[in-house]
Amino acid sequence: MDQEKVIICKNLTKRFGDFTAVNEISFDITKGEIFGFLGANGAGKTTAMRILCGLSFPTSGEATVAGYDVYKQQEQIKKNIGYMSQKFSLYENLTILENIEFFGGVYGLERKEIKRRTEKLIDTLGLQKEAKKMVGELPLGWKQKLAFSVAIFHQPKIVFLDEPTGGVDPVTRRQFWDMIYEAAASGITIFVTTHYMDEAEYCNRISVMVDGKVEALDSPRNLKEKHQVTTMDEVFYLLARGAKRSDN
Amino acid sequence: MKQLLVFIKKEFYHVFRDRRTLLIMFGLPIVQIILFGFALSSEVKNIHLVIADYSKDVKSQKLINKIMTSEYLLVEQVNLNYQEIEQEFKRGEVKGALIIPVNFSSDLLHSGKSQIQVITDGSDPNISKTITNYLTAIIVDFQQQEALSDQVPALLSIQPEVRMLFNEEGNGSLNFIPGVMALILMIICTALTSVSVVKEKEMGTMEVLLVSPFKPVFVLIAKAIPYLLLSLANFTLILLLAVFVLDVEVRGSLLLLYLESTLFIITCLSLGLLISNVTNSQQTALLISLMGMMLPTLIFTGFIMPLENMPKIFQVISNFIPSRWYYLAVKSVMLKGLGFSYVWKETLVLTGMTVGLLSIALKKFKVRL
The missing domain is CATH 3.40.1710.10 (abc type-2 transporter like domain)
Known part of the structure; x- marks a missing residue:
C-alpha cells in the first residue's frame, strides 16, 4: 500500500461561541485505510465529520481532504467523497435502477458510464430480479448494502460512513463489512463512525474522541495492549468514562 | 444543468408514484370548481x-x-x-x-x-x-x-337601466373562479413543495444531497421546478373547467394571465420552501401550509366575503396575503379584459413578496448533517 495521505488534520478546531466542539484534533489517514472514528455521543465526532465533508468551516487549524483544503475547496472535496448515514438514504419510491441513476447523475457521471457501472453493480450484488423493484420493498439489510454501493458508485477517494450498520442484524453487518474491506482493497479510504465495538476491531486504525479531543489513536491491537485489556469495549470505556460532556 | 434535469426527473417520479399527492393535485380543483360553481352558488333560484x-x-x-x-x-x-x-x-x-x-x-x-x-x-x-x-x-x-x-300614468318617469359591467348575464361563477384559482394554487404549491422538501429531511436523503457536489441552492430550484410545471398544468385545468363547464369567458390576454399565474405560483413556491426550511416534520409543514394558508386565503382574498365590509385592521392585514393581489390581477385580466397597465401594481407587489420570501428561504436553508 502506498503511503499517500488522503486526509490530513492539523490542530483542527471548531468553536460555537464559548463551546469548543472540536479541540485541536490532528491525524493523518492513508489511502485505502479503514479508519474508525469513535467517541461517545456529543464528543464532537459529527462536527469533525461535517468539516471533513465540506459542510462547515473550522474555526482554526488545517485540514485537507483528498488533497483539497477544507477552507477553500469544499466543492472539490464534495466531488471526491461519498457519504452514507445511519438513516437510510435512498429513495423508497424509486426503483433500484432509478436510485442508482439519480445519484450517479447528481455526481455528474455520464449516462453511458452510469449504465455500464449499474450493470456491473447489479451483477455483483445479485439483484437482477429486484432491479426494477421499489427500494421500499427491500429488506433493511439489502437497503444498507445498496446504500453503501451507491455511496461509492462514483468511485470517490474517501467514503464517510456515519454509523452505517445501525439497526442491522449481525449477519448482514458481517456482509456489510466484507463490502467495506473490498472497497478499501480497491483503494477507497473508509472513514467510519460506529458504536459497535466489535466493528471497531475490524478497522485498521481507530481514534477515540473524548470531549472534543482525540484521546487515543492507534490500531485496535496496540490500543488494547497499551491499556492492558482484551477488548475494544474496555478500551473505549476506560477512555470515555472521563468525559464531562454527554449527549445534549 | 444535467444534474438539475436528473433531479427534476426524480421529483416527477415521486409525484406520479404518490397517488395521494396526485389526487390532491388534480382532484382538488375539480371538487372546488364543482362546489363553488354549483353548490355554493351565491345567486338564489327557485x-x-x-x-x-x-x-x-x-x-x-x-x-x-x-x-x-x-x-x-x-x-x-x-x-x-x-x-x-x-x-x-x-x-x-x-x-x-x-x-x-x-x-x-x-x-x-x-x-x-x-x-x-x-x-x-x-x-x-x-x-x-x-x-x-x-x-x-x-x-x-x-x-x-x-x-x-293603457292610460295608466307611469309613476316613474326615470327608468333605471341597470347593467352589470363585465358580467352582463349575471353569471355567478365569474367572481369565484379567480378566487378558486388563488386558493388552489396557494394550497398545492405551498403544501406540496414544503412537504416534499421536509420529506427528504425525514428520510435522511437530504444529508446525502448536501454532501454531494450538487449545490444546495440547486436542491431548492430542483424541488420548485416540477411543482411549478405541475401547478401550471393545474391552472390550465381550472381554466378549462371554468370555460367549458361554467361558461366563463376569458376576456383578457391569455399570455398575461399565464404570466401573472406563474408569478403567483413562484410566490407560493417560495412560501412553501420557506416553510419547509423552518420545519422538520411533514406533519408540521402540512399543518402550517394548510391551516396557516388556507384560512387567510379564504378570508382575506375577498372572493367569499367582500374586503370592503371588513374592519379596517383586517383590510390592512389582507395586504400581506399574496392571494389577494393575485385575485385582483386575475379578475382584471380574465374578467375585465384589462392589460398590463392595469395590473402593474399587483404584479409589483407579488414580485416584491416573492423576492422577500425567497431570500428568507435561502437564508434559512441550513446546510447541515
Whole structure:
C-alpha cells in the first residue's frame, strides 16, 4: 500500500461561541485505510465529520481532504467523497435502477458510464430480479448494502460512513463489512463512525474522541495492549468514562 | 444543468408514484370548481313564494303571470289569509309572500297609485333582500308595460337601466373562479413543495444531497421546478373547467394571465420552501401550509366575503396575503379584459413578496448533517 495521505488534520478546531466542539484534533489517514472514528455521543465526532465533508468551516487549524483544503475547496472535496448515514438514504419510491441513476447523475457521471457501472453493480450484488423493484420493498439489510454501493458508485477517494450498520442484524453487518474491506482493497479510504465495538476491531486504525479531543489513536491491537485489556469495549470505556460532556 | 434535469426527473417520479399527492393535485380543483360553481352558488333560484290575490282581475292576473315566468321564484298561487300565510312562514318552506289588495286595479286606474304588500322571511336576510329586489324589479317592469299599453300614468318617469359591467348575464361563477384559482394554487404549491422538501429531511436523503457536489441552492430550484410545471398544468385545468363547464369567458390576454399565474405560483413556491426550511416534520409543514394558508386565503382574498365590509385592521392585514393581489390581477385580466397597465401594481407587489420570501428561504436553508 502506498503511503499517500488522503486526509490530513492539523490542530483542527471548531468553536460555537464559548463551546469548543472540536479541540485541536490532528491525524493523518492513508489511502485505502479503514479508519474508525469513535467517541461517545456529543464528543464532537459529527462536527469533525461535517468539516471533513465540506459542510462547515473550522474555526482554526488545517485540514485537507483528498488533497483539497477544507477552507477553500469544499466543492472539490464534495466531488471526491461519498457519504452514507445511519438513516437510510435512498429513495423508497424509486426503483433500484432509478436510485442508482439519480445519484450517479447528481455526481455528474455520464449516462453511458452510469449504465455500464449499474450493470456491473447489479451483477455483483445479485439483484437482477429486484432491479426494477421499489427500494421500499427491500429488506433493511439489502437497503444498507445498496446504500453503501451507491455511496461509492462514483468511485470517490474517501467514503464517510456515519454509523452505517445501525439497526442491522449481525449477519448482514458481517456482509456489510466484507463490502467495506473490498472497497478499501480497491483503494477507497473508509472513514467510519460506529458504536459497535466489535466493528471497531475490524478497522485498521481507530481514534477515540473524548470531549472534543482525540484521546487515543492507534490500531485496535496496540490500543488494547497499551491499556492492558482484551477488548475494544474496555478500551473505549476506560477512555470515555472521563468525559464531562454527554449527549445534549 | 444535467444534474438539475436528473433531479427534476426524480421529483416527477415521486409525484406520479404518490397517488395521494396526485389526487390532491388534480382532484382538488375539480371538487372546488364543482362546489363553488354549483353548490355554493351565491345567486338564489327557485324561492318559494305565495301570492294572495284579493283583487282577482285582469291586471292582477297579468302581474302574477309576469312573476310566474321568473326562473328565480317558484310561485305557489294560493289564496291564503293572513293567519295562514304566517303559518306558512313558520313552517319555513315559503320564503316570501305577495299580497295584492282588493282594490288594486281600481286604485291604479283611478288615482294612479296602488299598494302591494311584500312579506319576506327575515330570518334569512340574504334571501329576503333577493326576493325584494326581484319583486321590485318585476313590478317596476310591469308598470312600464302598463303605462305603454293603457292610460295608466307611469309613476316613474326615470327608468333605471341597470347593467352589470363585465358580467352582463349575471353569471355567478365569474367572481369565484379567480378566487378558486388563488386558493388552489396557494394550497398545492405551498403544501406540496414544503412537504416534499421536509420529506427528504425525514428520510435522511437530504444529508446525502448536501454532501454531494450538487449545490444546495440547486436542491431548492430542483424541488420548485416540477411543482411549478405541475401547478401550471393545474391552472390550465381550472381554466378549462371554468370555460367549458361554467361558461366563463376569458376576456383578457391569455399570455398575461399565464404570466401573472406563474408569478403567483413562484410566490407560493417560495412560501412553501420557506416553510419547509423552518420545519422538520411533514406533519408540521402540512399543518402550517394548510391551516396557516388556507384560512387567510379564504378570508382575506375577498372572493367569499367582500374586503370592503371588513374592519379596517383586517383590510390592512389582507395586504400581506399574496392571494389577494393575485385575485385582483386575475379578475382584471380574465374578467375585465384589462392589460398590463392595469395590473402593474399587483404584479409589483407579488414580485416584491416573492423576492422577500425567497431570500428568507435561502437564508434559512441550513446546510447541515
